[in-house]
Amino acid sequence: MSALRLAVFDMDGTLMDSQDFIVRAMEGAFTAFSLPAPPRARILSIVGLSLYEAVARLIPDQAEDLIAQVAEAYKACFIAQRAETGGEASAPLYPGAKAVLETLAARPGVALGVATGKARRGLDHACAAHDLDRFFTTRQTADHHPSKPHPSMVLSCLQETGAAAASTVMIGDTTFDIEMGRAAEVRTLGVTWGYHDASDLRAAGADMLVDGFDAVPGALDELWEGSA
Numbered sequence: 001m002s003a004l005r006l007a008v009f010d011m012d013g014t015l016m017d018s019q020d021f022i023v024r025a026m027e028g029a030f031t032a033f034s035l036p037a038p039p040r041a042r043i044l045s046i047v048g049l050s051l052y053e054a055v056a057r058l059i060p061d062q063a064e065d066l067i068a069q070v071a072e073a074y075k076a077c078f079i080a081q082r083a084e085t086g087g088e089a090s091a092p093l094y095p096g097a098k099a100v101l102e103t104l105a106a107r108p109g110v111a112l113g114v115a116t117g118k119a120r121r122g123l124d125h126a127c128a129a130h131d132l133d134r135f136f137t138t139r140q141t142a143d144h145h146p147s148k149p150h151p152s153m154v155l156s157c158l159q160e161t162g163a164a165a166a167s168t169v170m171i172g173d174t175t176f177d178i179e180m181g182r183a184a185e186v187r188t189l190g191v192t193w194g195y196h197d198a199s200d201l202r203a204a205g206a207d208m209l210v211d212g213f214d215a216v217p218g219a220l221d222e223l224w225e226g227s228a
Contacts, residue, residue: 004111005224006163007104008138008154008186010172011116012047013194015101016126018091019044021081026058028077029070035059044195048117048176050147051075082125089129094193096213101135103217111161113138115153115170115180120144137161149179154186169223171216175204187223189216 012018023044027037037043038058046054055071062070082088104110112135116123120141127133138160140153154170157163170181173194181188182205190201190209198209207226208219 003109004161004163004167005109005220006111006113006157006161006168007220008113008115008157008168008170008181010048010170010174010177010194011114011118011123011126013044013173013196014094014171014177014191015097015114015132016088016091016093016130018088018126019047019195021078021085021088021091022047025074025077025081028080029055029073032073032077033066033070035070047195048148048172048174050117050142051119053147054117078122086129088122088126091126091129093130094213098130098132100213100216101132104220105135111137111163113140113157113161115140115148115157115177117142117148117176148174148176149183151180151184154180154184158184158186167224169220171220173201175200178204178206187226189219189223191216 009015023040026043030037046057051071051074056067105112114136118141120143123139123141138157140156145152158165158168165185168186169189170177170186171189173191174196178188178190178201187207190206192198192209192211201209207223210216210219
C-alpha cells in the first residue's frame with residue numbers, strides 16, 4: 001500500500017469564500033430569463049454541484065433547454081463580474097486556509113489536491129489570484145467529470161497521485177463533498193464555515209467536523225492514523 005497521505009480540498013465554501021460572486025451571477029442569470037431569483041440560502045445550497053445540475057435543482061420544473069440557457073447566462077454573468085471586480089482575486093480565502101496549506105505541503109509524504117464544482121478556468125483564476133498553484137499535486141474540476149457526489153474526481157486524484165483510498169481524506173463544506181468522498185471510499189472531513197449546516201454534514205456521514213482551519217491538520221492526522 002502507498003505510504004503517501006493525500007488531502008483533497010473542495011474550493012468554494014472550503015478554501016475560498018466566493019458566495020457573493022456566486023449569488024450575484026445566479027441572480028443575473030435568472031433575471032435574464034425573467035425568472036424569479038431563488039433566495040440566497042437556496043442558491044448557496046447547490047454550490048459544489050456542476051453548473052447544469054445546480055441550475056436544474058433550482059428550477060426542476062423547467063425544460064432542459066431553458067436550464068442549459070440559464071447555466072450559460074450564469075457563466076456570462078460570472079465572467080463579467082471577474083472583469084469588473086477582479087473576480088477570484090477579490091473573493092477571500094477563509095482565515096487560516098493558506099497557512100494550513102503551507103504547513104501540510106511542507107510535510108514529507110503528504111500530497112494535496114483539489115476537487116471542485118468550478119470549471120478549470122475558474123479554478124485556474126482562483127489559484128493564480130491567491131498563489132495556490134504550488135500546493136496542489138492534482139486538480140479536478142467539473143468540466144472534466146460528472147457532478148458531485150459522483151466519486152470520479154476523487155478517484156482521479158487517487159490515480160494521479162498514487163495514493164490509496166485508505167490514506168486519503170476529502171475535505172469539504174457540503175453534503176455533496178461528503179457523499180463524494182464516501183462513494184470513493186475515502187475518509188471525510190466536514191468544515192462548518194461553508195454553505196451547508198453541520199447537522200447536514202453529519203447526516204451525510206462525515207467522519208469528523210472542524211470549526212476552524214487551525215483544527216484541520218490535527219483532524220487529518222487523526223483520520224489518517226485511524227485508517228492505517
